[in-house]
Amino acid sequence: MADAPVDTVASVPVAVVGAGPAGLMLAHRLGRAGVGTIVLDTRTRREIETTQRAGILEADVARDLVETGVSDRILRDGHEHEGTELRFGGRAHRIHFKALVGESVWLYPQTDVFIDLADARERDGGTVHFGVRDTEVLDITTDAPRVRYTAADGSRHEIRARYVVGADGSRSMCRDLVPEERRTRYGREYPFAWFGILAEAPMSAPELIYAHSEHGFALISQRTEAVQRMYFQCGPGESVDAWSDDRIWETLQARVAGEDGFRLKEGPVVEKTVLRFRSFVQEPMRWGSMVLAGDAAHTVPPTGARGLNLAMHDVKVLADVLLRALGREGGAALDAYQPRALQRVWRAQNFSYWMTRLLHTAPGASAFDLRRQLGELDNVVGTRAGRTYLSEQYTGWPASAQD
Ligand code: DHB
Secondary structure (H helix, E strand, O other): OOOOOOOEEEEEEEEEOOOOOOHHHHHHHHHOOOOOOOEEOOOOHHHHOOOOOOOEEEHHHHHHHHHOOOHHHHHHHHHHEEEEEEEEEOOOEEEEEEHHOOOEEOOOOHHHHHHHHHHHHOOOOEEEOOOOOOEEEEEEOOOOOOOEEOOOOOOOEEEEEEEEEOOOOOOOOHHHHOHHHHEEEEEOOOOOEEEEEEEEEEOOOOOOOOOOOOOOEEEEEEEEOEEEEEEEEOOOOOHHOOOOOHHHHHHHHHHHHOOOOOOOOOOOEEEEEEEEOOOEEEEEEEOOOEOOOOOOOOOOOOOOOOOHHHHHHHHHHHHHHHHHHHOOHHHEEEEEHHHHHHHHHHHHHHHHHHHHHOOOOOOOOOOHHHHHHHHHHHHHOOOOOHHHHHHHHHHOOOOHHHO
């Protein structure tokens, strides 16, 4: 396969495997600096656009979308949230990010970030091939790596590049190319999953609600005035077919119920998915001429909305080091990538793990466990240090001087 004839051969400084937000934002940043890319994805554009993902962007990430010229749609269609609500013990506690740390977040679904990026690539004449198959990344231990693939129409192609970026998500095949004996995988599984729904209903609250209850966790988020996104903790093996609309609403209502009489506004459930999650990091993030970015190198549980933000930070650093590596500095410039990216990755791993443990009910939790958890939640909302800690982590960390 590696040397079988192909229909076309293209040369480009950087080939990118994966056209999610990480791959497309990297291509956008490189394109602005005059560096060409070809981006490939096995999924069609429509598949990516219609797969529900997270919804919260750090203010820095939102700013970068506008300031790098991707799109300013977020300023019109997104919603700035200056805080969030933690609910536990049947009561609401607002954490006011803006007052505590001077930052806010933006509710703007990842699917919209993807649409903006894909449109920007099209507008700027960037090359993105969706719906490809048989992708093979070759010769990454040389200075002339190649990527071969079959296009949607069945034709065969080869890309010759100086660098290949693996931005191919949490089921990355690129990360498997780092030899087994030279890579380390760190990870943790969780004994629960999230049941995610889209419902045609009015908004139940102006901001997000992260709810802890003895029955388990729930997250109340939003999409538009008329469509809401919500999640609740379920077993990892749960099947969506076992859940009628009535059962879903009963479960969600029980998890947010409280002495204030709060109730969610209900409506038809139009989509339901079980989302399994885990914590994962692979090191190294670079092997020869191949570099990993975003979920391909690390995944976090969704509690705390770090995943997309982390991927966007990776590619900001990666665009910078790739430009230097392709210029006078040469390949040594890439050595700075992993340490700069990993500092934030492990901070986010800790925060996502911490927030998951803070809010979920572990199967078999004892009365002691539940009360201890309420004590921890009370420490978070009831002390300025606790509220500030949560705000600082949730809104993203200030970029260090080198970023
Ligand atoms: C959403 C998802 C998250 O994991 C989160 O922490 C906040 C919001 C969402 O889909 O809106």
